[in-house]
Amino acid sequence: MAPNQATTTRAATTEPPDESGRRVAIIGAGASGLAAIKCCLDEGLVPVCFERTSEFGGLWRYTDDPVEGQGSVMKSTVINVSKEMMSYSDFPAPENLPIFMHNTQVLHSHEYRTPKGLEDQRVLVIGIGNSGGDVAVELSRCSKQVFLSTRQGTWIFNRVSEMGLPLDMLLTTRFLMYLKDQVSFYLANKLVKWWLNMRMDHKLYRYSVMLMSARSWRYSNGDSGVENLQPQYDPLHQHIMVNDDMPNRIICGAVKIKSDVKQFSATGVEFQDGTKEDNIDLVVVATGYSFGFPFIDKEVIDVKENQVNLYKNVFLPDLERQTMAIIGCVQPYGAVCPVAELQCRAAVRVFKVGYINSEGKVKFWAELNENLARCQF
Ligand SMILES: Cc1cc2nc3c(=O)[nH]c(=O)nc-3n(C[C@H](O)[C@H](O)[C@H](O)COP(=O)(O)OP(=O)(O)OC[C@H]3O[C@@H](n4cnc5c(N)ncnc54)[C@H](O)[C@@H]3O)c2cc1C
Secondary structure, eight states: OOOTTOEEEEOOOSSOOOTTOOEEEEEOOSHHHHHHHHHHHHTTOEEEEEESSSSSSGGGSOOSSOOTTOOOOOTTOBOSSOHHHHSBTTBOOOTTSOSSOBOSSOOOOSSOOOSTTOTTOEEEEEOOSHHHHHHHHHHHTTSSEEEEEOSSOOOEEOSBOGGGOBHHHHHSOHHHHHHHHHHOHHHHHHHHHHHHHHHSOGGGSBTTOOOOOHHHHHHHTTOSSOOBSOOSSOGGGSOOEEOSSHHHHHHTTSEEEEOOEEEEOSSOEEETTSOEEOOOOEEEEOOOOOOOOTTSOTTTOOOBTTBOOOBTTTBOTTOSBOOOBOOSOOOOSSOSHHHHHHHHHHHHHHHHHOBOOHHHHHHHHHHHHHHHHHTOO
16 A cells, blocks of 8 residues: 555554554544554554645645545535534534534545635536535625536535534434334424425525415425426435525525526536536635545445445455554545544554454455445335
C-alpha cells in the first residue's frame, strides 16, 4: 500500500505501545483517520498516518481552489447535524460556536466554491442531494434564475425542528430508534412522511408550474398530473436531504424545480417533461460521488457500483488476519464522526486479537448476507 505523494505523519504517543509494538497504518487524516489515530493510542498501538495533502481535516479543511481527487466542502457549507451530535466523545465542539457550525475554515462541492463571479446568471443545478440543494439556494440569492433538475424529487428535512431544536437531536434518540425497530420500518416511514408533509406538502411543489394563487395552489392537492417534489421512495429509504431554505426559495420562484435533463443544446436545455430553458449561463453538476480504494489491491477490496461488502461496515470478511479496517464508509441517519470513532474503537480491539478462524468467517458472511437481504427494498 503506497499512497500517492504521501506526506507521512507519525503520530506522537505518550503511551507505551502494546508489548508487540504493533504499528497501524492509517490512510487519510480526515474525520475518520483522526479518530483512528486516537483509538490506536488509547489501545497502546502505534499509529502511522499517511495523508496525501499537507493538511489534516479531509474534506472539512476548506481550500479556495479544488484539489484533484480530494473532496471538499463549500465556503458556505453548514453542517447538517448539530455540533453536539457530531462531536467525538471526548472532544466537544467549543461552546461559542453555533449549533449548526458553518465554516469559513473547513468546508465543499468539487469545483464550486463561492457565488463570487457567478452573479446575474441563469443557472441549472443538476441533482437534488445535499450539495445540489446548497448550491441552488446559495446561487438563487444572486442569480437571475436557478433551475434545479431532479430525476425523482426528494424529501426535504429541516435542520431546525419543533421548539427550535436541532432535528437530529430530536430524531436520533435511543427511544425513537427502538420505536422504529418495534413499529416496523414501513410504519416508521409512513410517520416520517406524514410529519414531513405537515411542514411542507411535497406534492404541492410541482415541476415547471408557476404558482398562480396560493388558494388555487393549496386546494389543487398536487393532483394535476404534473410531477412534484414528492419522491416515490419513502423518506428513510435514502440518505436524507437537509435544507432549511429550499421551500422558501422555491415558493419565492427563485428556484424552479425541473424534471430530469433530456438533452442540452448549444445554450439551452430540454427536460424529460418536454419543457425547455434557453440561455443557460452555468450548469452545476451535483449528481453525487463515487468512492473507491485505488491504492489497495482489488483482490483485497473491490467496490462495485458504490457498494462494498464489509462486515459491520468495517471489516473485510475474507481476511485471514484482521489487520485492516475501513472507517467512515457509512451513511448514518446522523453524524459521521461519532460513528467513525466507535468503528475505530472496535477496529483497534480486533487488531489486537488479529486472527479470525473459519467459524468466525462463516459468521461474518452469514450476518453480512442477512443485512444485504434486508437492504433490498
Ligand atoms: C458536502 C458534504 C457535507 C457533509 N456534511 C456532513 C455533516 O454535516 N455532518 C457529518 O457528520 N458528515 C457530513 N458529511 C460526511 C463527511 O464525509 C464526514 O463528515 C467526514 O468528513 C468523513 O471523514 P473521512 O475521514 O472518512 O473522509 P475525508 O474527510 O474525505 O478525509 C479523507 C482523507 O484521506 C486522504 N486520502 C485519500 N486518499 C489517500 C491516499 N491514497 N493516501 C493518503 N491520504 C489519502 C484525503 O486527502 C483526506 O484528507 C458531509 C460530506 C459532504 C461531502
